[in-house]
Amino acid sequence: MDKMKKYILDLVVRHITQPRPGYVLLQLTDPERPLPAMLPGQFVEVRVDGSPTTFLRRPISINFVDREANELWLLVHAVGDGTRALAQLQEGAVVNIVAPLGNGFTLPTTTSERYLLVGGGVGTAPLLYMGQELLSRGCRPVFLLGARSAQDLLQLELFRAIGDVYVTTEDGSEGERGFVTQHSLWADVDATQQWRICTCGPKPMMVAVSRLAREKGLPCEASLENLMACGLGACLCCVEDTTEGHVCVCKEGPVFNVEKLKW
Amino acid sequence: MENIDLGTNIGSLALKNPVMTASGTFGYGLEFADFVDLSRIGGIIVKGTTLEPRQGNAYPRMAETAQGMLNCVGLQNKGVDYFCEHIYPEVRKIDTAVLVNVSGNSPETYAECARRIAELEDIPAIELNISCPNVKQGGMAFGVTCEGAASVVKAVRAAYPKTLIVKLSPNVTSIADIARAVEAEGADAVSLINTLMGMAIDAEKRRPILSIGTGGLSGPAVKPVALRMVWQVYDAVKIPIVGLGGIMNATDAVEFMLAGATAVEIGTANFIDPAVTVKVVEGIADYLQRHGMTSVRELIGAAHLDR
Numbered sequence: 001m002d003k004m005k006k007y008i009l010d011l012v013v014r015h016i017t018q019p020r021p022g023y024v025l026l027q028l029t030d031p032e033r034p035l036p037a038m039l040p041g042q043f044v045e046v047r048v049d050g051s052p053t054t055f056l057r058r059p060i061s062i063n064f065v066d067r068e069a070n071e072l073w074l075l076v077h078a079v080g081d082g083t084r085a086l087a088q089l090q091e092g093a094v095v096n097i098v099a100p101l102g103n104g105f106t107l108p109t110t111t112s113e114r115y116l117l118v119g120g121g122v123g124t125a126p127l128l129y130m131g132q133e134l135l136s137r138g139c140r141p142v143f144l145l146g147a148r149s150a151q152d153l154l155q156l157e158l159f160r161a162i163g164d165v166y167v168t169t170e171d172g173s174e175g176e177r178g179f180v181t182q183h184s185l186w187a188d189v190d191a192t193q194q195w196r197i198c199t200c201g202p203k204p205m206m207v208a209v210s211r212l213a214r215e216k217g218l219p220c221e222a223s224l225e226n227l228m229a230c231g232l233g234a235c236l237c238c239v240e241d242t243t244e245g246h247v248c249v250c251k252e253g254p255v256f257n258v259e260k261l262k263w
Numbered sequence: 264m265e266n267i268d269l270g271t272n273i274g275s276l277a278l279k280n281p282v283m284t285a286s287g288t289f290g291y292g293l294e295f296a297d298f299v300d301l302s303r304i305g306g307i308i309v310k311g312t313t314l315e316p317r318q319g320n321a322y323p324r325m326a327e328t329a330q331g332m333l334n335c336v337g338l339q340n341k342g343v344d345y346f347c348e349h350i351y352p353e354v355r356k357i358d359t360a361v362l363v364n365v366s367g368n369s370p371e372t373y374a375e376c377a378r379r380i381a382e383l384e385d386i387p388a389i390e391l392n393i394s395c396p397n398v399k400q401g402g403m404a405f406g407v408t409c410e411g412a413a414s415v416v417k418a419v420r421a422a423y424p425k426t427l428i429v430k431l432s433p434n435v436t437s438i439a440d441i442a443r444a445v446e447a448e449g450a451d452a453v454s455l456i457n458t459l460m461g462m463a464i465d466a467e468k469r470r471p472i473l474s475i476g477t478g479g480l481s482g483p484a485v486k487p488v489a490l491r492m493v494w495q496v497y498d499a500v501k502i503p504i505v506g507l508g509g510i511m512n513a514t515d516a517v518e519f520m521l522a523g524a525t526a527v528e529i530g531t532a533n534f535i536d537p538a539v540t541v542k543v544v545e546g547i548a549d550y551l552q553r554h555g556m557t558s559v560r561e562l563i564g565a566a567h568l569d570r
Contacts (some may be wrong), residue, residue: 006297008538047535055482056327056534098298098537229325229332230534234290236310236336237325246318246339251294 004100006232007036013093014071019154023122024087025063026074028095035072038065040130041104041198041223041255044074045231047096051085057098058082059228059250061126061200064158072099075125075154101231102254105130105198105221111138113194117163118180118209120146120201124154126223127200131162142166144183146205150174181208191217198255199223210258220258224249267551268558269544271305271526273503274451276388276426278360278526280305281559282516282544285507285530286364286390286430287311287336289540291354298537302358303544305526308390309346309354311364314376316342320397321474326463331482331509332531333461335397335473338366343376347383355385364430366392366402370418377423388425390505391415391450394432394457396479406432406457409444416448428505431455431496433485438492439499446500454505454528455496456489482531483509490522497523497564511539513546520559521566
C-alpha cells in the first residue's frame with residue numbers, strides 16, 4: 001500500500017466546526033480536481049502557517065473521505081501551538097497537505113469477516129472512515145468507543161449511521177462505566193465468528209486491547225502516533241521497536257499488526 | 264534561461280547544479296520521487312552508512328524547537344553490504360550524482376566501508392561523516408580534534424580513490440583548523456555544518472525529551488552559525504566547500520555560495536516541503552538572471568571583498 005502515489009496539495013477549508021470544546025473538524029476540498037485515493041488508517045502531513053513556534057508539519061489521521069462532496073475530513077485535537085493554529089483556520093483558507101501517507105488497516109476480502117473497531121479519545125477519528133469503507137464492502141462494523149466522560153465522545157451520531165455503537169466512559173455518564181476493555185460486549189467476541197480488531201487511541205488503551213485480542217486469539221491491528229518529522233520514511237525519527245527492529249511508523253505503519261509490536 | 268550555467272565542480276565531481284540533499288533528510292531519494300523529478304537535483308547524498316548494521320538510538324529521537332528540530336537518530340542503517348546489494352541497484356538508476364555518507368567507529372571501519380563503496384561504479388563520491396553527535400563511539404569524537412579528523416581522513420584517503428568530501432562538526436572551537444587538518448590529509452572537499460549539539464527538556468515531566476538526552480539541532484535556527492563557518496573555512500582552505508545548515512529557499516542557498524560554498528545541501532527543509540530542492544534550483548537560476556550573471560560559479564565566495 002505504501003506504493004500509492006503521494007501528493008502535495010493546496011486544499012481549501014470548506015467547513016470548520018467544533019464538535020466539542022478543544023476539537024475542530026476541518027472539511028477540506030480540492031476545488032480543481034478529485035482528491036487522490038486514500039485508505040482508512042492512512043494520514044496526512046499538514047503544514048501549519050502563521051504559528052511562529054511551529055516548524056514541522058503535523059501528522060493528522062484521515063477522519064473521513066466524502067467522495068461525493070470531494071471532501072477530506074480531519075478531526076484535530078487542539079493540544080499545542082500547531083494544532084491550535086489549525087483550529088483557528090477560517091472557511092476559505094488554504095491548507096497545504098502531503099497525502100496520503102503510510103499504510104491503512106487491512107480491509108476485508110469476504111463479507112463474512114466481522115470488524116470490531118475500538119477507539120479512545122480523538123483516536124476514534126480514523127475509525128469513522130474505516131467503518132464507512134467496511135460498510136461499502138458489505139461488512140457492517142461494530143464500534144466500541146471510549147472516553148473519560150459523555151462530553152468527550154466525538155461524532156457519535158456519524159458512527160451510529162454506519163454501524164452498531166457501544167460506549168464506555170470512565171465516569172459512567174454514557175454507556176458502560178469503565179474502560180473499553182471492560183465492556184460486556186467482549187463476552188460475545190471470539191474467534192469462532194471471524195472477528196478482527198482495529199484499534200486507535202491512547203497507547204495504554206491500545207496495549208490493553210491488543211492483549212485482550214491475543215487472549216481471544218483474534219487478529220488485531222493498532223494505529224500508532226509516534227512523534228514524526230518527515231512522514232515519508234526519510235528522517236527515521238518516528239521509529240517503533242518491533243520484532244523486525246526499529247521501523248518508521250510513518251512508512252511501515254502507522255497501522256501495525258500487534259504481533260509485530262513488542263507490547 | 265538556457266544561457267545560464269548552473270554546473271559546479273567539487274574536485275573532479277561535476278554537478279549539473281549546486282543543489283544536493285543532505286544525508287539523513289532525503290532517504291535514498293526514491294522516497295521523494297512522487298514530489299520532485301530527482302534528475303533535476305544536483306546530487307543526492309544518501310543516509311549515513313556504516314560497515315555493520317546499526318539499530319540507532321531508542322525512541323523518542325526528535326524534538327521540535329524554535330525554527331528547527333533536534334534529532335538523535337544515531338546512524339540507523341542496514342550496513343554497507345545491504346546498501347551495495349539492495350539499494351545501490353535502485354539508486355544508480357537516478358540520473359544525478361548519488362553520493363554515500365560514510366560513518367564508522369574507528370579509522371579502520373571508516374576505511375573498509377569506503378573501500379566497499381569505491382567498488383560501486385555509479386557512486387562518484389562519498390561524504391565522510393566525522394561529525395555525528397548522536398553516537399557514543401566514533402562519529403563526532405573524530406571530528407572535534409584535528410588529530411582525530413586527520414586520522415580518519417588519512418585512513419580513508421588510502422582506501423578511496425574517488426572524490427572524498429569530509430563533513431565537519433560545528434561543535435568545535437575552530438572549524439577552520441579542522442578544515443585545514445583534513446585538507447592536509449588529502450580531502451577533496453569539506454561539507455559543513457553537521458548539526459549543532461543541543462537538547463530539549465519537557466518541563467511538565469522534568470525530563471529530557473530525547474532518549475539519549477542530547478541531539479543535533481538543524482533547521483533555520485542554525486543558519487547564521489553555518490554561514491559564518493562557511494565564511495571562515497573559505498578563508499582557511501583551498502579545497503571546495505559544500506555549505507549546509509538551515510537552507511530553506513534559493514536566497515539561503517545563494518548566501519552560502521556568496522560566503523564561499525561551491526555547492527549546497529538541503530536538509531531539514533525537505534520535511535517541510537518535499538519539493539523544495541527543485542524550487543531552490545529554479546530560484547538560483549532566477550537570481551543569476553536577475554543579477555545579469557551567466558554562471559553559478561560566479562557566486563562562490565563573492566561576498567569576500569578582500570579576494
